[in-house]
Amino acid sequence: MTSGTIRAGIGGWTFEPWRGTFYPDDLPKTRELEYAASHLTAIEVNGTFYSRQSPATFAKWRKAAPEGFVFALKAGRFCTQRKDLSQSGESIAKFLEQGLVELEDKLGPILWQLPATKVFDPDQMAAFFTLLPPSQDGVLLRHAIEPRHESFDDPAFFDLAREAGCAVVFADSAKYPCFSEQTGAFSYARLQGAREEEPTGYSPAELDGWADKARGWAQDGRDVFVFFINGAKVRAPAAAQALIRKLG
Secondary structure, three states: OOOOOOEEEEEEEOOOHHEEEOOOOOOOOHHHHHHHHOOOOEEOHHHHHHOOOOHHHHHHHHHHHOOOOOOEEEEEHHOOOOOHHHHHHHHHHHHHEEEEEEEEEEEEEEEEEOOOOOOOHHHHHHHHHOOOOEEEOEOOOOOOOOOHHHHOOOOHHHHHHHHHOOOOOEOOOOOOOOOOOOOOOOOEEEOOOOOOOOOOOHHHHHHHHHHHHHHHHOOOOOOEEEOOOOHHHHHHHHHHHHHHHOOO
């Protein structure tokens, strides 16, 4: 089977400590996205979690990025930060209707991140998955879910995610549980263990390990998205670039 495409990137593109460590000192702030998109292959957008964006904004992002680049979008907090996820339908519709289809083929997965206090409820999760549509205005959607409570380490949850075609996020985190089950048509990893004393966040040997894992996920035709998130955030761009080099 043909291997899927592996993309590596960071969370967002605005972070002052990246000035001089990733962005040239003289680079205008208005060109940071263009620069980041030309040196990486994906970006996870956190701003969509906190506020709505305009269709013009999504179109602007699309135009700033090269062919083959994708933006993963974190779903709005009103969709996932609630007691009963089965009641998220209106919020999900509003999120999907804000104009993200303007990204066109540069629209990557949508990340539905659950709070760490959210405990697995089979009926509630089954209802939530039915609220995630396969497309929006003719643009195909890919969904990834990131539970942050150990109760989700349950075959029933993985079966629900698999039936919905929703990828369960692989989170390399000292704070939250890591779920390695592959349930979607793509893989989504959020690596959160970068260290500032390592120039590339992770050691060369560790990056070799992540490259091998990404290749393994891609072997069965899955596209793979690997994001370096938090940890020593200042090292995230270097880590992503190093992984891209190792992947060839």
